[in-house]
Amino acid sequence: MGSLSPVVQLAMELVDSDSKDGENDELVTKVALKLARQSRHRVPPYCEDVVSRYFDFEFKRLFRLSRDTLDELVARFEASSFYPSALGGRPQISAEKTCLIALAYLGHQCCMYSLADRFNIAESSVQTCVDRILAFLNAISEEAIAWPNDEEKERDKAGFLARSSGKGVRTAQHHRLR
Known part of the structure; x- marks a missing residue:
């Protein structure tokens, strides 16, 4: 029992x-x-057996990142508070698998059911993985996205004006047709 x-x-x-x-x-x-929780029939261990066999160009095409960049992302995500410690129940989804699921979802137009089937998890777990990765990326976004300060804006504006010979874009003029 x-x-x-x-x-x-x-x-x-x-x-x-x-x-x-x-x-x-x-x-x-x-x-x-x-x-009662029931297990569904899904694809055998895709993440564990198949992903590691992809050539680098295939990996980048499928997940939109190089393996090295993924490894850095996984290490940072695993060390963050966004990756929970195991609480019991079903086995915890690894940090790498969580990242791959989110990248596959965000990088392609496939449904959560398809990803759940491919990665051998429940559809609700796909949503949880995507939510966790998006929250993590949002939290670290200030490190990667830098808006220009006033000095940089003026420098860029001057560079643009120098290249475009000071003239702006002309708009279409409206003339009355007879």
């Missing part, structure tokens, strides 16, 4: 009790079976 979910175990105990009400037993059993 160790492999059954706690919900199913509780339902079995309720049904096994000396209850004479068979209708309630049937209802309890149906509810328990609906609530």
